[in-house]
Amino acid sequence: MSTVQTGALWRIASTRMPTKWGMFDAIGFERDISDGARKTETAIALVMGDLTQGVPLLRMHSQCFTGEVLGSLRCDCGDQLEMAMRAIAKEGRGLVTYEYQAARGIGFMAKLDAYELQDAGLDTVEANHALGFKADLRDFSLPAAIVRNLGIKKVRLLSNNPRKARALTEHGIEVVTQLACEAVSNPHSLAYLQAKKEKMGHALMLRDGRTKSPRANGALNRPGIFLANSERP
Numbered sequence: 001m002s003t004v005q006t007g008a009l010w011r012i013a014s015t016r017m018p019t020k021w022g023m024f025d026a027i028g029f030e031r032d033i034s035d036g037a038r039k040t041e042t043a044i045a046l047v048m049g050d051l052t053q054g055v056p057l058l059r060m061h062s063q064c065f066t067g068e069v070l071g072s073l074r075c076d077c078g079d080q081l082e083m084a085m086r087a088i089a090k091e092g093r094g095l096v097t098y099e100y101q102a103a104r105g106i107g108f109m110a111k112l113d114a115y116e117l118q119d120a121g122l123d124t125v126e127a128n129h130a131l132g133f134k135a136d137l138r139d140f141s142l143p144a145a146i147v148r149n150l151g152i153k154k155v156r157l158l159s160n161n162p163r164k165a166r167a168l169t170e171h172g173i174e175v176v177t178q179l180a181c182e183a184v185s186n187p188h189s190l191a192y193l194q195a196k197k198e199k200m201g202h203a204l205m206l207r208d209g210r211t212k213s214p215r216a217n218g219a220l221n222r223p224g225i226f227l228a229n230s231e232r233p
Contacts, residue, residue, distance in 0.1 A: 008032075009145050017046065021089035024048050029146050041142050042100060046085075049093030051152050055176050057094030058155040059084035060143040060164050065108060074115065075192055079183035084158045095150070097143035123195040140167035147173055160202040180205070 009031045017026040024046040033039050049056070061084065064077030071078070081096070088094030110131055117127035128134065144167050147155065154174040157165055158181040165175045182204055185193050196202040 009142075009149055011149070012042075019085065021085045022048060022092075029142075029149070031142065031145070043142050043146060044098045045146050045150065046096040046098065047150070048088050048095070049091075051093065051095060051150060053093070055154045055156050056152065057084070057088050057091060057158055057179075058147065058152075059088075059094075059096045059158040059181070060140060060167075061096055061098050062138060063098065063100045066111070073186050073188040075189060076183040076185075080181050083181055083183070087158065095147075095152075097146050099138075099143055118191070123199070124192050125195050125199045138163075140164055141171065144168050144171035144173060147171075160196075160204055162202075 009029055012028040012030050014025060014027045017024045025048070027045045027047060029043050029045065031041050033041055059081070061081050062077075064075060064081075066072040067075045067077035067079075068081060084094075084096055088096065110133070113131055114124065114127040117130055118124060122130060140163065147168065148171060152173065154176050155168065157168065157175050157178045159165065159178060160181055162178075165178050168175050183189075185206055190206070193202075193204055193206055197204040197206060
């Protein structure tokens with residue numbers, strides 16, 4: 001088995017990015033990796049406010065073309081990204097790392113193959129295994145390296161995925177709290193979310209569209225999306 005070796009992390013470009021949630025700084029990062037063949041990993045950090053004050057919100061997000069661009073209802077990715085951007089804008093401080101690891105790392109065409117297998121009755125994990133992939137091929141070391149590069153030592157992590165918290169901890173970043181970042185299920189996404197909860201250990205409550213949105217002490221909500229209230233640092 002080949003060992004993946006990573007090179008230095010480079011800031012490639014930085015620019016202002018106005019969004020519907022407010023103004024962010026978009027910083028492009030690259031690093032070389034080698035697993036027998038030399039490749040380049042890229043990611044973007046979307047930063048708002050002074051990240052050195054307090055404990056900023058962090059969303060480690062992976063690309064999802066079908067959910068974010070095409071509006072697919074088979075996953076929760078687009079809702080999670082929007083939820084995180086809105087939460088950061090409300091606080092006026094935080095960051096999103098956006099990495100190109102489509103479909104939990106298997107790529108876009110393989111994702112369509114996996115969808116076809118899910119149409120035939122497999123769940124998302126079984127479909128990946130049937131195609132010869134692990135349930136999740138992603139490596140979260142790049143976003144962790146970006147957080148370190150930005151001088152951040154503590155974060156409040158917007159994620160339901162325990163692997164992301166472990167990746168940060170392994171790279172010397174303290175996860176002060178992990179906040180739920182959960183979209184409500186729909187008939188097209190329910191089986192996918194159930195598999196993530198039961199087979200991949202994601203912290204999900206699996207609310208559906210008929211569940212009334214809770215409003216607890218400043219929690220951020222809109223119809224169909226739930227964000228757990230955070231502890232103030």
